[in-house]
Structures are given as structure tokens and as C-alpha cells.
Amino acid sequence: xxxxxxxxxxAAADAAAAAPRPTPPAIxxxxxxxxxxxxxxxxxxxxxxxxxxxxxxxxxxxxxxADILGLCDGRxxxxxxxxxxxxxxxxxxxxxVAAFLARxxxxxxxxxxxxx
Amino acid sequence: MDRDARMNRPFGLLAELTYRCPLAxxxxxNPLELAAYNDEMSTAExxxxxxxxxxxxxxxxxxxxxxxxxxxxLVDLVRTAAELGMYTxxxxxxxxxxxxxxxxxxxxxxxxxxxxxQADEPATSDRIAGIPSFxxxxxxxxxxxxxxxxxxxNVVLHRQNIDRIAEIIALVxxxxxxxVELANTQYYGWALRNRAALLPxxxxxxxxxxxxxxxxERLAGRxxxxxxxxxxxxxxxxxxxxxxxxxxxxxxxxxxxxxxPAAQTLPLPRASVREDSLERIWDDSPMFTAFRGTGWMKDPxxxxxxxxxxxxxxxxxxxxxxGDAARTDPVCHLSxxxxxxxxVVEAANAGTRRDEEALVPRPHRG
Numbered sequence: 001x002x003x004x005x006x007x008x009x010x011a012a013a014d015a016a017a018a019a020p021r022p023t024p025p026a027i028x029x030x031x032x033x034x035x036x037x038x039x040x041x042x043x044x045x046x047x048x049x050x051x052x053x054x055x056x057x058x059x060x061x062x063x064x065x066a067d068i069l070g071l072c073d074g075r076x077x078x079x080x081x082x083x084x085x086x087x088x089x090x091x092x093x094x095x096x097v098a099a100f101l102a103r104x105x106x107x108x109x110x111x112x113x114x115x116x
Numbered sequence: 117m118d119r120d121a122r123m124n125r126p127f128g129l130l131a132e133l134t135y136r137c138p139l140a141x142x143x144x145x146n147p148l149e150l151a152a153y154n155d156e157m158s159t160a161e162x163x164x165x166x167x168x169x170x171x172x173x174x175x176x177x178x179x180x181x182x183x184x185x186x187x188x189x190l191v192d193l194v195r196t197a198a199e200l201g202m203y204t205x206x207x208x209x210x211x212x213x214x215x216x217x218x219x220x221x222x223x224x225x226x227x228x229x230x231x232x233x234q235a236d237e238p239a240t241s242d243r244i245a246g247i248p249s250f251x252x253x254x255x256x257x258x259x260x261x262x263x264x265x266x267x268x269x270n271v272v273l274h275r276q277n278i279d280r281i282a283e284i285i286a287l288v289x290x291x292x293x294x295x296v297e298l299a300n301t302q303y304y305g306w307a308l309r310n311r312a313a314l315l316p317x318x319x320x321x322x323x324x325x326x327x328x329x330x331x332x333e334r335l336a337g338r339x340x341x342x343x344x345x346x347x348x349x350x351x352x353x354x355x356x357x358x359x360x361x362x363x364x365x366x367x368x369x370x371x372x373x374x375x376x377p378a379a380q381t382l383p384l385p386r387a388s389v390r391e392d393s394l395e396r397i398w399d400d401s402p403m404f405t406a407f408r409g410t411g412w413m414k415d416p417x418x419x420x421x422x423x424x425x426x427x428x429x430x431x432x433x434x435x436x437x438x439g440d441a442a443r444t445d446p447v448c449h450l451s452x453x454x455x456x457x458x459x460v461v462e463a464a465n466a467g468t469r470r471d472e473e474a475l476v477p478r479p480h481r482g
Contacts, residue, residue, distance in 0.1 A: 037266075038227075038228070038266040038294065040203065040227075042201060044173065044175060045173075046122050046125055046172065046173030047122060047123060047125075047173065048122075051175060053175055053176060053203035053227075054203070055205065055227075055228045055230075055266055055268055055294070055295060056205075056268070056295070058127045058128070058175050058176060058203075108340060
């Protein structure tokens with residue numbers, strides 16, 4: 001479940017490399033994840049992958065990542081998303097889902113509403 | 117198209133629509149020979165370029181310049197790029213971004229706006245920009261926020277504004293930006309000509325870094341703070357463009373296709389979208405293949421562990437400073453030419469230096 005971030009220019013990548021890596025945010029199982037308002041997900045025919053497009057970044061998703069984000073509609077909780085995937089893949093994915101979402105929250109591509 | 121070719125297609129197109137600009141910033145990276153770009157491409161030509169770009173896998177379209185708002189057809193160009201599914205980003209001084217113009221761009225599908233700010237207060241900002249522009253910028257930024265766009269503020273840092281970085285960050289907070297890019301000047305075009313007046317001292321950089329670190333912590337989750345240090349001070353070169361002709365391409369106002377905006381300075385045969393397809397240019401033109409991968413490298417890059425990390429640094433910088441684009445970027449401490457950079461850095465830190473050398477403004481047009 002790997003994302004490959006593609007920085008837009010060398011300068012930004014340089015800055016990112018120089019910056020200390022922030023601790024990934026904790027992902028509450030009861031939170032409601034959704035794509036950030038400024039981010040769009042679409043299928044890219046050239047690379048045959050779903051991609052996330054945002055200001056100054058392109059993230060190429062692997063199929064599992066795309067499946068997870070496809071379920072992040074702001075209504076399902078993190079637990080709901082993991083349960084749904086568990087059915088599809090027939091294995092436990094809780095940690096993978098949390099780790100994947102944490103990376104995207106850190107990149108401000110996903111927001112988690114912690115309300116009821 | 118085979119799979120390898122498909123996976124090696126560019127992600128982003130930097131469309132430099134015009135080099136005309138209402139501002140005259142001395143750190144501009146536009147070419148010195150602005151007059152060579154007066155024959156700008158037509159609306160239809162740009163639309164064809166966008167279509168070819170989208171077909172070959174480009175996902176982001178950065179509309180830049182010069183000042184892209186000086187193109188009367190900007191709304192049409194944004195609409196074309198948006199309809200092709202590309203993420204559209206306007207890189208602007210915001211001069212000329214009236215509410216009605218902004219509404220037109222919004223309706224056409226513009227995704228994101230990046231506005232340049234020269235300093236935190238009118239006197240310095242207007243002096244650097246060369247015209248009264250500070251108040252107009254703030255007003256336009258208000259319109260960007262009103263219309264619900266994500267907003268990035270771009271600040272080019274240099275010797276004459278870096279000491280105000282705390283105040284600059286405070287201004288950006290007040291403007292309620294989502295991102296701020298605090299990017300030290302990169303020394304190309306007009307900036308290279310003005311380097312002595314622009315390169316900060318080590319002490320200035322250390323002060324700024326501390327302020328940025330604190331701001332980053334304070335603003336975590338609210339605003340993304342990107343800080344780009346001047347490569348002249350780094351041990352290793354920047355991974356310029358993520359590798360030559362690997363991820364990005366630039367099209368200049370006259371249709372010249374380039375792996376990066378500074379590449380027009382290199383002694384390579386021109387590649388023009390007016391004469392060939394973008395795909396053929398990307399795959400086969402010497403401009404794009406000359407430094408792709410690692411086969412072109414000489415020592416010390418050729419055998420360096422970092423050759424796939426920083427790709428030998430910047431080809432344009434190597435050429436500008438050594439006359440040979442295939443040499444190691446002299447910024448690298450392993451470069452045999454590193455003394456060239458070290459001397460410039462030493463001069464920027466000499467106690468006897470005058471604080472404010474005169475800046476040579478770029479002209480508004482060629």
C-alpha cells in the first residue's frame with residue numbers, strides 16, 4: 001500500500017528532504033476520513049493508476065490505496081473503511097489503512113472529521 | 117506505447133504563456149533576452165499543446181510567465197486545460213486579477229492560485245517589484261479567498277528581505293493562505309546578474325531558519341510552510357527537476373519546449389512545439405535526451421552513490437558557472453569547480469560588504 005509522491009520541482013523536493021519528518025498523526029478509528037477539499041482523485045489512463053492531484057503535488061496510488069480512498073466519503077468511519085476492505089481482501093487491514101491515511105493526512109490530502 | 121514509455125511520461129507542464137510582466141523584480145528567472153520571446157503562441161497553438169500534453173500523461177498545468185494575466189485568452193486556456201482533466205494552477209503577481217476576471221477563471225475551472233508577495237510592507241515590496249503593487253496584491257488575494265480557491269503565497273527570499281521573514285510569515289497568516297513557499301532566490305536569468313545583491317549571508321540564513329522552524333510548529337495543520345534554502349550554501353546540489361526531462365516540462369511563450377525554464381541557456385538544438393509534437397520532443401529531441409538518466413555523467417557524479425538522488429544537480433547551473441553542462445553542479449562540495457561557488461559565498465559573508473548593492477531590474481517586456 002505504497003504511495004509514490006511526485007514533487008513538482010526539485011526545489012520543493014530539496015526543501016522536503018531537508019525538513020525533519022513530522023511524526024504521523026494518530027488516526028482515530030471513529031473518525032470520518034475524506035479527501036481534502038483541494039484534492040482531486042481521478043484515473044490516469046497513461047499510468048493506469050488512480051492519482052491524487054493537489055496544489056504542487058501528484059500522488060500515484062496503487063490499487064489498494066485507491067480502494068481505501070474510494071471508501072473515504074466523509075460518512076464511513078476509519079473502522080468502517082477497514083471492515084469493508086477486510087471483506088474484499090479477506091485479511092486484516094486495520095493497521096495498513098491507518099498508516100496509509102496517516103501519510104495522506106500528513107500531506108494534507110485527507111482530512112479526518114472526528115465528530116460523531 | 118509500451119509500458120516503460122508510459123511510466124516515464126511527465127507529470128507537469130509549466131506553460132510560460134508570456135514573459136511580459138507589470139513587475140520588474142531583479143530576481144526574475146526569465147531569460148535575459150526577453151525580446152526573443154515576443155512572438156507568442158496563439159490561443160489555438162497553446163490549446164493544441166495542452167491537448168498533446170494531456171494525451172501523453174501530463175496531470176498538472178501550471179500557467180505562469182511573466183504575468184499570465186496579461187494574456188487576454190487566459191480564461192479560454194484555463195477552460196481547455198480543465199476540460200482535459202488537468203489540475204490547473206495559476207502562478208501570478210495578482211496584478212490584473214479583478215473580481216470579474218477572477219470569476220471568469222473560477223467558472224472556467226481554475227483549481228489553485230499562487231500569488232507572489234515581495235515583502236511584508238508596501239515600501240520594500242514596491243521597491244523590489246519596481247511599481248506600486250503591494251496594496252493591489254492584498255486586494256486580489258482577498259478575492260482569491262472569497263471565491264474559495266486554495267491559496268499559496270510565494271515569497272522569493274534574498275538578502276534584502278530575508279531579515280523580515282517573521283513579518284512576512286505574519287502577513288501570510290493574516291492573508292489566510294493554505295500554503296506558503298519561502299523560497300530563496302535561484303540564480304538564473306536576471307537573478308544571476310543580480311547575485312551579489314541578492315545572496316544572503318550565513319548569519320541571515322541561520323536567523324531565518326530558526327524563525328521558519330518555530331512558525332512551522334505553530335502553524336502545523338493550518339498552513340503548509342515550504343522553505344527552500346539557497347543551494348549555494350548546501351553540501352550537495354538540489355535534485356533539479358527530479359532529474360533532467362524526467363517529470364516536468366516547460367513550454368516558453370514562443371513555443372520552445374524545455375526540460376526546465378532555464379534550459380534555453382544551454383548549447384542544445386532548439387525544440388519547438390510549433391515544429392514538432394510534444395511527445396516526439398519529449399521522447400527523442402536532443403534537448404530532452406541530452407542529460408536524461410545517468411549515462412552522460414562524468415566523475416565525480418558517474419561513480420557517486422548520490423547520482424540517482426540529486427542527478428548531478430542542475431545542468432543549467434553547471435553550464436552557467438563552468439561553461440560545460442555535463443560537469444557536476446559546482447554547488448556540490450565534491451565538484452572540482454566548487455571554488456567558484458565558495459568564492460561567491462565568501463563574498464556574501466565578507467564583513468566589508470555594502471549591505472545593499474544596487475539591483476538591476478528586469479524590463480517589463482522585450
